[in-house]
Amino acid sequence: MPINTFREDETTKEVIKIHTIKRLFRYMINYKKEVISVLLLMSIIVSVNIINPILIKIAIDNYIAFDNYNGLIRIGILAIIINLISMVCIKRRIIIMSKVSNEILLTIRQELYTHIQKLAFNFFDSRPVGKILARIIGDVNSLKDILNNSVITLIPDFITIIAVAIIMLLMNFRLALAALSMLPFLIFIMNYIQIKAHKRWQDFRNKNSNMNAFTHEDFSGMRVVQSFAAEGQTSDTFEKLLQEHKKSFISAFKLSNIFWPIVEVSWGVGTVLVFYFGVRLLGTGTITVGLLVAFTSYISMFWHPIMNLSNFYNQLITNLAGAERIFEIMDIEPDIKDVDEAKEMEQISGKVQFKKVSFEYEKNIKVLDDVSFTIEPGEAIALVGPTGAGKTTIINLISRFYDIQKGDILIDDVNIKEVTIESLRSQMGIMTQDTVLFSGTIKDNIRYGKLDATDEEIIQAAKSVYAHEFIENLEQGYDTEINERGVRLSVGQRQLIAFARTIISNPRILILDEATSSIDTKTERLVQKGIEALLEGRTSFVIAHRLSTIQKANRIFVVADGKIIEEGTHRKLLEIKGLYYNLYKAQV
């Protein structure tokens, strides 16, 4: 998948709109009971609305015309009672529907989150985190109105329109035709607008996503931005993205806003026509005054739901782009997944074999080419080589973060594709250069390696990687709160916590991308000792930058151009005076 950045719009696959709509409303199936009660409440509300003009007609034609005040009071009381009932129903309907739509949003967000977690590295490689967040937060939120209004508007308003149209046709056919005459025109125009509007809202969501991606990237790298005094430059970029965002919104909004005047004009023309013909019919005595008054009420009762429906339709077009973006991600099949009959990987001893492994991230750009090696349990391997040689790639493949195109990777003689990913990765300890800690206490962070670890185990783990002393010296000890980037701690201290988190999970194979940064001497020594403690008795792969680590390794693999070009102990490699010799000389 090509890499997307905040500078480019994401491309959304064209899907048939009705499929997206159906898929969205399928979530309602779990709320049948609530939907039915809302529909029942709506039927009461709609009936009251429809009865009101009839009561007015009766009041005018039967009571006011004959000075029958008792009848007028009776009908007035009846009107008050049914309208009060209707108000109670409206309130109840709002409560139920907000609950249903909120729960559906939670479900969609949860499904999306769980699904994204299953996706392989290449999904994350190809899109900025900000764009993923935009889908989980913004796009999901954009569905709220559609869900909320679907039951409240769609079904009841359709029923109202049909019921009112029938009543009008029965009352007076000609007046009814005059009232409805603008309907075909309205439907035609709306259909025309929605095609364009949908594209513009898609564009708006993309611009929104770009802005999210940029702000996420910018704020995550704020230290770099500030240290390069690049705030002006990033503000300019933000301003540019903001302008694009604004422009796309205005363009889409303008189009959507045409909906209203068109409905209002159609409504107005219908009303004028009814009055025009109504007055004439009144003159000829074909209709009564009460009927004309009732009819005018029905016109607004007919056009009101049409207004609501066009509003709903507008919302649907506006927010469908959000639903499409959500379902598009949900439809991405995880590249790395368990095969149908994947077995649980038993407790391993730590033998690792690469058999003629070739790998490419992008088609036809070979990163590893026919790599083979065998590592015995407990061996410590240092990977060295020029930048971009393929060292990180080798260690990523052992944990099956990517699938290889050719060859086999075996652990304890079992092909890693034949076992479940969870059972494979749970036996690996992986530490990257960028130590990621999560917000919470230090204790929580160490426990992440073994969720059921006791406090004693946590302390023991910290002690074994020499992290205990500095943690104890913190005011709150193991309960010290740290934020997501571990900012209150030094680089070395963060690493020590990560070591404790790894050692508590007791992995058989340890993968370590050693940090290049040099840390203050005391913590540096602790980190060195921590690494040694970690490596003890485990198969380990270390992308080594420290000479001490390299020299202590059982074997050193020199990686260059996607191949292992030299292999052996430090001493042996120095003797052959190849690439390792040169790298080593350059370092010392």
Ligand SMILES: Nc1ncnc2c1ncn2[C@@H]1O[C@H](COP(=O)(O)OP(=O)(O)OP(=O)(O)O)[C@@H](O)[C@H]1O
């Ligand atoms: N996610 C990715 N998508 C596409 N290409 C990638 C990806 N990760 C790495 N590469 C490319 O694969 C090659 C090997 O990268 P790798 O990270 O394995 O090198 P390395 O030896 O670990 O380098 P360094 O010492 O600089 O970390 C490089 O050319 C790199 O550009």
